[in-house]
Amino acid sequence: MVETTPAAGVVIVGAGQAGGDLTGALRVQGYTGPVTLIGDEPYPPYRRPPLSKAFLSGEATLESLYLRSAESYARQQIDCRFGIGVERIERNRNAVRLYDGSLVPYQHLVLATGGRARRLSLPGANHANVHYIRSIEDILKLKGQMLPGKRLLIVGGGYVGLEAASIGIKKGLDVTLIESLDRVLARVTAPELSAFYEKAHRARGVKILTGTGVHALEGDPLVDVVVLSDGRRLAADLIVVGIGMIPNTELADTAQLKVLNGIVVDAFTRTEDPAIYAIGDCSNHENVFLARRLRLESVPNAAEQARVCAAVICGKPQPYGAVPWFWSDQYDLKLQMVGLSEGYDELVIRGDMDKESFSAFYLRKGILISADAVNRPQDFMLAKRMVTDRTPVTAAQLRDEGTSLKSLAAQPKPA
Ligand SMILES: Cc1cc2nc3c(=O)[nH]c(=O)nc-3n(C[C@H](O)[C@H](O)[C@H](O)COP(=O)(O)OP(=O)(O)OC[C@H]3O[C@@H](n4cnc5c(N)ncnc54)[C@H](O)[C@@H]3O)c2cc1C
Numbered sequence: 001m002v003e004t005t006p007a008a009g010v011v012i013v014g015a016g017q018a019g020g021d022l023t024g025a026l027r028v029q030g031y032t033g034p035v036t037l038i039g040d041e042p043y044p045p046y047r048r049p050p051l052s053k054a055f056l057s058g059e060a061t062l063e064s065l066y067l068r069s070a071e072s073y074a075r076q077q078i079d080c081r082f083g084i085g086v087e088r089i090e091r092n093r094n095a096v097r098l099y100d101g102s103l104v105p106y107q108h109l110v111l112a113t114g115g116r117a118r119r120l121s122l123p124g125a126n127h128a129n130v131h132y133i134r135s136i137e138d139i140l141k142l143k144g145q146m147l148p149g150k151r152l153l154i155v156g157g158g159y160v161g162l163e164a165a166s167i168g169i170k171k172g173l174d175v176t177l178i179e180s181l182d183r184v185l186a187r188v189t190a191p192e193l194s195a196f197y198e199k200a201h202r203a204r205g206v207k208i209l210t211g212t213g214v215h216a217l218e219g220d221p222l223v224d225v226v227v228l229s230d231g232r233r234l235a236a237d238l239i240v241v242g243i244g245m246i247p248n249t250e251l252a253d254t255a256q257l258k259v260l261n262g263i264v265v266d267a268f269t270r271t272e273d274p275a276i277y278a279i280g281d282c283s284n285h286e287n288v289f290l291a292r293r294l295r296l297e298s299v300p301n302a303a304e305q306a307r308v309c310a311a312v313i314c315g316k317p318q319p320y321g322a323v324p325w326f327w328s329d330q331y332d333l334k335l336q337m338v339g340l341s342e343g344y345d346e347l348v349i350r351g352d353m354d355k356e357s358f359s360a361f362y363l364r365k366g367i368l369i370s371a372d373a374v375n376r377p378q379d380f381m382l383a384k385r386m387v388t389d390r391t392p393v394t395a396a397q398l399r400d401e402g403t404s405l406k407s408l409a410a411q412p413k414p415a
Contacts, residue, residue: 008034008105010313011096013086013251014112015039017047018280018302020067022110023078025310035078036104038096040085043136044070049299052133052163052242053329056143057170062136089255094275108313111252111263111271111278112306115245115297120155124217129238133160134245145238148172153226153236155214157184159328161242162197165206166330175206176234178226180213189337190347193360193372197330200356204331245297247282260284262295267319269309277312279305289321289388290340298326323388332356336380339370339387348398351376359383361398368393382409389413 010026012019015037023037039045046065054060073080086096095105117132119125131142146152152168154161157179168175177184183194184201198208209228216227217239226234249259257271258264262284269277269285278285280302284295304322311318325338333356344362351358359379362370367390371383382405386393391411397403 008094008107009036010034010108010110011036011038011104011106012110012112013038013096014114014248014280014282015041015043015045015080015082016112016114016280016302017045017067017299018114018306019110019112020045021303021306022112022279022309023073023076024068025306026313027076029307029310029314029316031310031314033107035076036081036106037073037078038081038084038086038098038104040083041135041137042083044068044073044080044082046136047299048134049327051136051139052160053167055136055139056133056146056164056167058143065136086251089251089276091255091273091276107275109276110269110309111276111282112280112302113248113251114281115247117241118244118246120214120217120241120243122214122217124219124223125241127217127219127221127223129222129236130217131238131240133164133240133242142238142240146171146173149174150237151235152176153178153234153239154242155226155239156242156244157181157208157210158187158242158244159185161240162201162330163328164240164242165201166204169205169331176209176236177201177206178209178212178214178228180211180229182211184208184210188341189372190341190344190360190362192347192349192353196353196374200331200333245281247295249282252276252278252282264293267308267321268312268317269305269320270312277309279309285320287321287324288319289323294340296324298324300325323384325384333374334377335372335374336377337370337372338380338384339368341370341372344369346395348395350379350398350401361393363393363395363398366392366394368398379405382406385409 045067050060085099095103117134150173152173152175154177185194213229215229217223218225247262252263263278265278265285267286281297286293308320328335341362346363348361357375359373359376368386373380386409
């Protein structure tokens with residue numbers, strides 16, 4: 001067994017968006033001690049959003065995915081170990097054990113382990129033409145099979161599935177998307193937005209089947225027929241599964257840290273062990289703005305939690321209270337969302353859905369709590385301010401394009 005004992009400092013497990021951002025945030029906030037970044041993928045930290053967008057379509061290069069250059073980690077004296085995983089946390093020694101047997105001690109340990117694609121648990125789900133979209137490797141495998149004329153079946157009508165459908169159409173494939181709920185994007189948006197997206201995809205050639213799931217995959221060594229739960233049989237050349245992700249919480253679990261749909265942390269990214277933190281997709285965290293805990297899967301969340309964690313480690317703690325936001329690109333439709341819409345009591349559409357340029361505003365008791373802007377970046381920016389400021393507005397003001405959102409956003413904040 002290899003025993004190594006570099007100086008303890010900050011050890012980050014997971015070299016993804018959150019882990020990569022944390023290295024920069026620590027140095028920016030003045031941390032001068034040793035920082036070790038350990039990731040099991042053979043790449044420096046990279047952005048995942050282009051995996052189902054420009055990288056899948058071939059418009060983005062591999063290098064353009066990287067958060068920053070390999071040299072910049074060296075310049076900031078970040079000890080990078082890519083292509084090697086952490087097997088376990090040894091809390092009694094304040095150290096992590098890597099799969100090569102070596103031991104890396106820590107003063108502060110940050111778990112930034114993200115998640116993995118949820119897989120279909122059916123015979124045939126591991127055949128070479130059944131794909132998932134979570135990593136660079138996934139896309140390198142999928143891209144080669146996305147050839148014009150091929151029959152692509154997408155399982156799951158969430159953002160990843162819909163983005164993959166739009167790339168499939170762009171590349172000339174025959175695309176069918178199935179969603180087990182009665183509408184696409186059901187978990188994240190209002191029925192009006194789901195209807196808009198279904199219409200937009202159908203208009204561009206996607207066949208969408210809702211209210212039905214996958215019952216069986218037939219064919220060997222490749223799947224060639226997908227049997228749906230309603231009995232229909234669909235021929236397919238390749239299948240893309242986008243049914244969500246599972247947070248990577250095993251390290252925390254076996255170290256007896258609290259896990260409940262993610263690693264449980266407070267608003268300062270701290271677990272119950274004062275030396276251990278969790279950030280990004282793997283964390284179930286407290287948000288002081290929303291006054292609740294949640295687990296988010298988004299780049300802004302990963303970046304913000306990295307900043308909060310760095311501040312705590314640098315002795316300048318500030319709680320996490322950012323308003324969540326997210327985006328999705330499908331065809332020429334740029335969707336930007338802010339806030340959480342659950343519990344809304346009024347939905348207002350501003351603009352023209354038929355012209356594919358509009359915003360949906362979600363109100364609760366006369367306060368803007370969330371917005372979805374389609375091809376309206378200015379609305380998004382102003383809505384972000386209004387949601388953050390809890391601006392009181394009326395449905396009539398929001399609906400009326402003659403009333404500028406800028407003037408509504410400029411209203412004094414309620415006390
Ligand atoms: C296809 C796709 C499209 C997306 N599109 C958008 C978008 O449009 N907008 C948006 O805001 N967000 C989007 N997201 C979500 C966003 O990419 C994630 O929220 C973000 O990557 C989370 O960062 P993270 O660092 O927490 O996790 P990750 O980026 O998943 O990084 C975690 C890393 O830790 C590694 N790891 C896990 N366990 C270990 C271990 N034991 N030892 C060592 N390393 C380990 C993993 O392999 C991985 O490399 C998208 C995600 C996907 C998959």
